[in-house]
Amino acid sequence: MEEPFADAYVSYVVPAGAAVLKIQWPHRESEHEAAALELWAGDGAARLLAHDEKRNALLMERCRPGTYLHQADSDDALRVLADLLPRLWRPTGPPFRSVAEETSWWTIRDEWKKTGKPFEESLVDASEAAFAELVTSQGEQVLLHQDLHSGNVLAADREPWLAIDPKPVVGEREFGLAPIIRGFELGHSRRAVLRRLDFLTAELGLDRDRARGWALGQTIAWSFGSKYQPRHIETARWLLEAGR
Ligand SMILES: Nc1ncnc2c1ncn2[C@@H]1O[C@H](COP(=O)(O)OP(=O)(O)O)[C@@H](O)[C@H]1O
Numbered sequence: 001m002e003e004p005f006a007d008a009y010v011s012y013v014v015p016a017g018a019a020v021l022k023i024q025w026p027h028r029e030s031e032h033e034a035a036a037l038e039l040w041a042g043d044g045a046a047r048l049l050a051h052d053e054k055r056n057a058l059l060m061e062r063c064r065p066g067t068y069l070h071q072a073d074s075d076d077a078l079r080v081l082a083d084l085l086p087r088l089w090r091p092t093g094p095p096f097r098s099v100a101e102e103t104s105w106w107t108i109r110d111e112w113k114k115t116g117k118p119f120e121e122s123l124v125d126a127s128e129a130a131f132a133e134l135v136t137s138q139g140e141q142v143l144l145h146q147d148l149h150s151g152n153v154l155a156a157d158r159e160p161w162l163a164i165d166p167k168p169v170v171g172e173r174e175f176g177l178a179p180i181i182r183g184f185e186l187g188h189s190r191r192a193v194l195r196r197l198d199f200l201t202a203e204l205g206l207d208r209d210r211a212r213g214w215a216l217g218q219t220i221a222w223s224f225g226s227k228y229q230p231r232h233i234e235t236a237r238w239l240l241e242a243g244r
């Protein structure tokens with residue numbers, strides 16, 4: 001048997017020849033991972049070969065060599081992501097959760113209080129205000145990979161790059177830019193964050209201010225419990241300031 005991959009955070013992943021076996025720790029965000037891979041059917045994402053729902057087990061195509069996209073030059077990586085995103089957008093609905101459900105499940109203000117108010121309240125206010133405005137005025141609802149950072153895009157042979165590890169959600173396209181905009185593995189500075197926002201919205205014909213608001217709120221929501229919270233907070237500040 002081959003050794004499991006070391007970089008698994010909420011799963012156990014072990015290669016088995018041309019396939020990998022992934023056992024997920026049951027987790028709200030990965031609940032419909034198999035359904036998303038199934039919908040993509042190998043188009044831009046690793047192909048699902050088999051799925052045992054009871055055991056939270058997924059057998060999927062192995063990406064070889066499996067190099068992470070963040071090991072590429074960061075401009076090249078951004079280009080790859082801009083090409084990949086539209087291929088993953090598929091009009092769909094249940095079983096995937098909607099962005100509306102997801103944002104109302106996040107309890108940003110409570111988390112912020114419970115964890116000792118680790119940053120300024122204006123970021124909590126801005127996140128809540130962004131969601132209040134954006135949720136009810138969305139465009140077409142498509143499948144989005146809520147965790148499409150460049151450690152979840154691997155070099156493969158069938159295609160140069162394939163997405164793995166979807167945390168699927170259904171919402172407007174702008175929401176799905178959040179993991180890339182805050183993706184510090186592609187550069188952590190005000191300039192790098194705003195460049196990702198500007199580049200992706202221009203390339204993909206999306207609304208910059210909506211993408212900015214979603215990225216700000218999702219970054220704050222996902223910062224709780226993350227060892228990278230200080231970095232995420234900096235990113236959220238840059239995004240807030242970019243709207244003034
Ligand atoms: N289809 C695959 N092909 C090759 N390696 C994979 C594949 N899926 C996962 N891996 C490896 O396992 C690691 C963890 O898998 P991932 O699905 O990202 O789990 P987690 O949800 O724990 O982040 C990845 O970083 C990668 O190195």
Ligand SMILES: [Mg+2]
Pocket residue numbers: 009151152165
């Ligand atoms: Mg991952």
